[in-house]
Amino acid sequence: MSYELIGITVLWTFLYGYLIVASIDFGAGFFAFYARIKKKDHLINDLISRYLSPVWEVTNVFFVFFFVGIVGFFPATAYYYGTALLVPGSVAIILIAIRGSFYAFNNYGSRENTFYLFLYGATGLLIPASLSTALTISEGGFLDEVDGNVVFLAKELFTSPYSWSVVFLSIVSVLFISATFLTYYADRADDQQARKTLRQFALFWSMPTIVASLLVFMSLQMHNPQHYDKAVTDYWWMFGLSLVCFGFASWFIYIEKRYGTAFIMVMLQFFFAFFGYGASHLPYILYPYITLHENVTNETMAFALVVVFILGLLLLIPSLFLLMRLFLFDADYVKGKKK
């Protein structure tokens, strides 16, 4: 395996990790807000806060890891995306900043403030929408190079069916992933009422996820036929597996059994879809300007990054494991018996 392939695999895996943990977080914010205005917050908000409090910072680091890593392995991405995305990128940063800080303000400061919770819930849906545009742009057609300057074709983006279908998909996926995880967490906590509410959310958001995925496929065929062809001829089986996993997940939730397996199935559903999408996207990182092999950083740096990555993992995996043991798999903590 070449360094660039290792590099992109690592980064894609971390982006996948971010997709899962951040979705749980983003969706939880929305549910918490929704429960507050429906006066049901006593049912689920404690549970949500018990899970989120210790981990929200870690979630954020997944994201930092991804963008630092991609600029490290493929410095040209900084140039193209950086020049083009100043305004949308800044909007995304500001949303993330508001979300993170207001979470802390709310959670550690004054607990009962509905306005903080509103900001927290709303940004939870806006951030995935704005971040997903970076993936949309990577399909090409939204950047242009004029006299050596990169320009962003905002009008194209806002009128593209493909771009809107991706935004739609990102929002419903967030809610679906989050609801299935929280159902599982509520089940572990033996919290019947929370589980009931959250299970309804999960079922409610399952169908839109599939509809949105189909829409993305259809609009991709119009927008970037080359990518679409590669996806359906070489990697159709990945998307097939994804659909199968989705079926299992929904079934388990429907029959109210095995919520843990259901969540793993959801993770696999997104795993296959995400890697199928990523694999068929290659060799382009940003179509047609940046490719895997031409725009990778120099060999010494790539090697050094891979070495640091391996060493970093040795540090990270046991720590993450400890974190999960203390807060996710410790039944007493989950039930709220331990502080």
Place this chain on the structure above:
Amino acid sequence: MELDGVMLSRLLTTMTLMFHIIFATVGVGIPIMIAIAEFIGIKRNDPYYLLLARRWARGYTITVAVGVVTGTAIGLQLSLLWPSFMEVAGQVIALPLFMETFAFFFEAIFLGIYLYTWDRFKGKWTHWLLTIPVMIGSSASALFITTVNAFMNTPQGFELKNGEMINIDPIAAMLNPATPSKVFHVVTTSYMTSAAILAAIAAFAILKGRGGEYEKKALRLTVACTFIFSILTAVAGDVSAKFLAEEQPEKLAAAEWHFETETEADLIFFGTINEETGEVENEIRVPKLLSFLAGNSFQTEVIGLNETPEDERPPLWIHYMFDTMVSIGMFVMAVTMLFVLIDRVKKWNAFNKPLLLAILASGPLSMVAIEAGWILAEVGRQPWILRGYMKVAEAATTSNSVGLTFAMFAVLYLVLGVMAVIVLIRMFKNSPAEAELEKRFPNRG
């Protein structure tokens, strides 16, 4: 001054960094203080110190949150505002940035565990042990990011041939000549400033009439720590000056208004300068001290600014930044030393009003020194972004929406800053130390 894309990019970068550095500094230093307090608390079985650690940790969650989100902002902004710089420099210096994310991971994970496991473990020391990875993580972040900044000042580890980077050596780039002095100074000043801010809070409480055992113990501990860290800071500052004399003489010369290369060079304190003639007035002049500062001997030859081509000289106003930083360093050291000495003498009262006021001032002043120090270091590098290789003007984004972005971030930082202060004040007002002590340790001796 023309407000073009380059200027606006510089202003936006400056604003973000100046805001981030407040929280980053506290983020590096406070874990040390928490660890010390919890250590003493367990060792002496003293609930006061345990409560100190708890309350500091609670406030820390707020500053960390703002540090994390503003840090994320810088990380992205560097690519958004300086795309050409990141594309070129990234070839050589991406490694420590990548390492830094692991340090963040490490710190974030253990901080999460630390904050939510106060009463979770059986052994007394288990919870304290969690402070070690937090301290390592936060100080390592400072180390790695500072190597990047050091690299911008004294780039090495590559060769430039026809605009191409060749013979790249990421380790040599990290271990560039500026790294040791910079890391040493940045880390010690973070510790010093954090301790000074905590001391200022304790002094404020006592001045407000809440002079119980808890506040007194807090003040004694934090002032002693500030004193020790301020000595280390001065040593590190001296090392930094010697490094500048050796490797980046134009920065030192501009900071010291030193034009002619000479031995027995004088140190100039404050004063005014006529930029046309180079005439210095109203200054305090300490004979030969600059030579001593630059090389531990009055005979050291200090290179003057006249050796640098005119269009590569940093602005002369950084002199005031240097003086501000050094004066504050001396002030804080003197105040904390005085407190420690007076407190040792039984007959004297260290908790007198003038001294408490001076300690109260030391906290915010230290933060001012941090800002002044960074402005000195960064503006003193002008006009280069990568000294000797790339000028700032060549690196900036070509986008023409920087002005709009600047406005958006200005509002964001204003809101974050105000909110953080309000939340912190409310957090501690709603739960006074005495009440919490009663609640948590009802049967203390």
